[in-house]
Amino acid sequence: MPTSWSDAARITVSRSPSFKQSSVAIRRLRKEFGAEDNRVVAIEDISLDIARGEFVCIVGPSGCGKSTLLRILAGLEKQTSGTITVDAKGWPVENAMVFQDSGLFPWMSVETNVRFGLDTRGVPRDEADTRVEAALKLVGLTNFRNHYPHQLSGGMRQRSAIARAFVTDPGMLLMDEPFAALDAQNRVILQAELVRLWEQTGKTVIYVTHSIEEALLMGDRTVIMTAQPGRIKRIIDVPFPHPRDLMQLSASAEFGALKLDIWRVLEEEVNRARAEMER
Numbered sequence: 001m002p003t004s005w006s007d008a009a010r011i012t013v014s015r016s017p018s019f020k021q022s023s024v025a026i027r028r029l030r031k032e033f034g035a036e037d038n039r040v041v042a043i044e045d046i047s048l049d050i051a052r053g054e055f056v057c058i059v060g061p062s063g064c065g066k067s068t069l070l071r072i073l074a075g076l077e078k079q080t081s082g083t084i085t086v087d088a089k090g091w092p093v094e095n096a097m098v099f100q101d102s103g104l105f106p107w108m109s110v111e112t113n114v115r116f117g118l119d120t121r122g123v124p125r126d127e128a129d130t131r132v133e134a135a136l137k138l139v140g141l142t143n144f145r146n147h148y149p150h151q152l153s154g155g156m157r158q159r160s161a162i163a164r165a166f167v168t169d170p171g172m173l174l175m176d177e178p179f180a181a182l183d184a185q186n187r188v189i190l191q192a193e194l195v196r197l198w199e200q201t202g203k204t205v206i207y208v209t210h211s212i213e214e215a216l217l218m219g220d221r222t223v224i225m226t227a228q229p230g231r232i233k234r235i236i237d238v239p240f241p242h243p244r245d246l247m248q249l250s251a252s253a254e255f256g257a258l259k260l261d262i263w264r265v266l267e268e269e270v271n272r273a274r275a276e277m278e279r
């Protein structure tokens, strides 16, 4: 039985290898929607290896298939062809998803929301208590455990969603523009918190965003996708060491230069996506 959650609450800087981490091998993934005249090829020929404990960001123009790729990884959608091999040992929950909208149950308190996935899986009460406690602490919501979603700010709701995803110790965390709906200040705060969480836990994270800046601030690698059908256009190794101070990093010349380089790669695809929409 994993004991990592009770440890996690105490660890502040060092990464804990006791958290579950999965590696992922994606091979020649393709997804079509509809048939004949209505056929849309959402993603095409995507092959990608993600290592255990890696923080990978996926960037691409709107409609390029980012959410589709993530939903297939989460098992919410079935690919048309190609394979995904996920290696996650131990704890049976292989992944957890965090969306732009927190998706919390409005009739449940924060604590009950966070606990829900453990209850439905029949996790013993004592272990569930320990895990919920550690998850709330990890995202700084201990004092808000009895609040309901409508009583929370957008940032707190997303924190709750992250706690709910973390509580099952999934092999990987799949995040689909989780901070896109937040105001700029809250977004910066939550980005820093997520990076801190990742630095602490070493959890495999696949993070979809349309923001180059966000991808470079947080990830180890940035995967740039083409406009629809989404293919991998370029993979960038992000050279900035951890632990990162995101504010300082975003103000550095090196960061600015890399951001511009990547924008040049992405710009063409964004224009292509726009032209397609205006056709």
Ligand code: ADP
Pocket: 033, 034, 040, 041, 042, 060, 061, 062, 063, 064, 065, 066, 067, 068, 069, 228
């Ligand atoms: P992104 O997240 O990058 O904005 P999506 O993965 O949501 O892109 O969508 C990729 C393409 O697939 C879009 O053209 C979209 O309209 C299409 N698509 C997504 N889901 C469905 C669906 N359930 N039925 C039909 N088409 C879909």
Ligand code: MG
Pocket: 066, 067, 068, 176
């Ligand atoms: Mg999307």
